[in-house]
Amino acid sequence: MLFSSISFLYYFLPIVLILYFAVPFKFKNFVLLIASLFFYFYGEPIYTLLMLATTVSSYIHGLLIDRFRDTKWSKVFLVSSVVTSLLVLGFFKYTDFFITNINVITRAEIPLLKIALPIGISFYTFQTLSYTIDVYRGEAQVQKSFVRLATYVALFPQLIAGPIVRYTTVEAELKERTHSFSNFAVGFNRFILGLGKKVLLANTLGELCEIFRASNEKSFVFYWVYALAFCLHVYFDFSGYSDMAIGLGRVFGFHFLENFNYPFISKSVAEFWRRWHMSLGTWFRDYVYIPLGGNRVSKLKWFRNTLVVWFLTGFWHGADWTFIVWGLYFALFLLLEKFFLGKLLAKIPRVLSHIYVLFVIAISFVIFNANGMGQAISDIGGMLGLQQIPFFNSETLYYLRSYGVVLVLGIVGATPLVKRAVEKFRTIKAGDWILTVGEPVVQIALIVVITAYLVDGSFNPFLYFRF
């Protein structure tokens, strides 16, 4: 089920809210669990069992790790948990990728399994992994209530497209949390904002990307318009989803960590990744990079650690070479920045640092969105003026004019300008009053416009569902 669907907004959500707030606290997790299972079942009827099986596995492994703590068996059960989770993820997500490559290398003709990717499997697998690892490390207490653990894994606000909520983040709130008008109001405000980012900006920019892809009249400028549109599309799509998840979590009393922090204002690629999909970055840092030794090792091992982490980051995003190249592409720039580029970026004017980051990111997302490396190379060639195409043409002009306002709104919205302006306006007494009174009015107006777009539109996929 999509957050940005009529079925979610005006059927599922009102019913869940009524039930959730009608029952006593001790039943609230149960209501959330049932609602979350239905939410997942609605989109993935069969794979609901897979998610439950993964949860059962984590639950049992957690108990066993705790039961045999301080013995070698604790580690055995940890390894068993990690291997089980990764095998499930590997089987459903990567089998056909490996078969394809084996076929290419050996000229074998092993038939593809053509397994449909269970929605959100990458997210909930990483969450269950974080649980058992944290229990093993003693950073989280074992959860003896299956309902609570299952509620954590299946919690519908963050189930299918993140952010990757660590067990330790919500451990206490699974047991006890507060519900208040403040949580509800702030949560819904965030939810509607995220919904607006998704429906009004991301979807519209996604249309432009599709138009570009279908066009036979591309130009040099159109390639760059596409790169800009896709960067903004993926940002508003994913950060919008994170906003919705964080907002809904807050409505139900959970405080999820932030997942984005205006990544496009970064002055280096390293900073970009501290601001982009933060829950994934910190997950790889804490569960892969640091266990490998992080940067407190020899340069060669640190080099290896960086490559491993970014190979895995790319591979996590999808079973395709484009994603692996995308991840290693970032590894290259991170290494360059560490060796010498970082010092250079610190010396040059800020505007040049921003241009450098935006250029690197634009190229990266063109690779990310390409249907194979051939298309990625072709697209980058178009952006670098290596194709026999006009610099500019009437079609480019039309779509620039048609999507110009949305692109400008997207650019401005991807910076903290609006947030700072609102904060500054709030320091004025009249401004604070206007914002206080105007907030619910704007929220209702926004949800009406979003509903209008949903009712009329058909272009509505979430990009991160495929991960």
Added chain:
Amino acid sequence: MKNHVKNIVVTSIIGMFFLVMFLMCVLHKPIDISTSERRQLAQFPTLTWAEIVDGKNIDEFEDYTLDQFPLRDTFRSIKAWVQFNIFHQKDNNDIYVVDGTVSKLEYPLDESMVDYAMNHWKAIYDKHLANTDAKVYYSVVPDKNYFIAEENGYPAMDYEAMIAQLNSGIDYMTYINIMDCLEIGDYYTTDSHWSQDKILDVADRLASAMGVRDKLSFEFTQKQLSPFYGVYHGQSALALKPDTITYLTNHVIEEATVFNFETQKNTPVYHLEKFSGNDPYDVFLSGAAAYLVIENPNAVEERELIVFRDSFGSSLTPLLIEGYSKITLLDTRYIMSQMLGSVVDFSTVDDVLFIYSTAIINNSTALR
């Protein structure tokens, strides 16, 4: 304290909004047809376990929630307004407005579709017409974009290239150019079609080329039907002024009979009851039909015409009735062209006219 009050107010308003919307969705009485979009609306699915598990019921329910959303047309209008006036997008679902005239982007030219159309016509010609004495003509009706797209900054297909491709690929028919007879004012503002009272020069050009101009009086009485909300009115979801259908009639047209081979019924040339139907343009020859025969008892000589056509032919053909004793209209979107030989006698035909709009030629897979 102020924030606490605000949070209570926000919670109350948001909670009430979602509750009201939920109740409206649940209590909304399903509608069968959208008159504005001229299509059937999805209904609540019949649930079965097998179709729930394979996702079919869920997809159907999603369609249902969209199609049966309360005040759906109002919400579509809000979207269109925001898209044009806030985001300043040039089109909404490919629909755009220039000086009050609505059109739909038809872009770019698809040469393979033009080839498909040519192959389709060639197959008809070879199978049914090559061995007859019929004189065969073809003509192309430009869609509205031809007149308004490019000069207003909208992408437009290369119409000259389409005509050049047709002319170079068709040597067995005579091309009758009618494009210079038309201008944007000859079309309805809210519909894709031309207005019959504005195409007398088109009829004149065609009749002259086919050698029946001297049979046509061009003396008509104008009659009007209003309000006419064309196909783009509903699609645009904008508040637009309706058009008026003006149809031209005389005693020859009124005494002509139309036989529909699908329904096996006789109908008038202008089927006025259709004006209150889903598509008021259906007043012309009762709308979409695979195979019609118009008999003209007042014809001055026995002369037969076959028109291969799309919906533009419906309003054009009545203007040619005086020139023929019998006109057969064939729309191969609704009848397989291979079957024509068994139902149509091509041996007695004098003139054959293939007349299609650029929009159909550019999306010609509908031709069968």
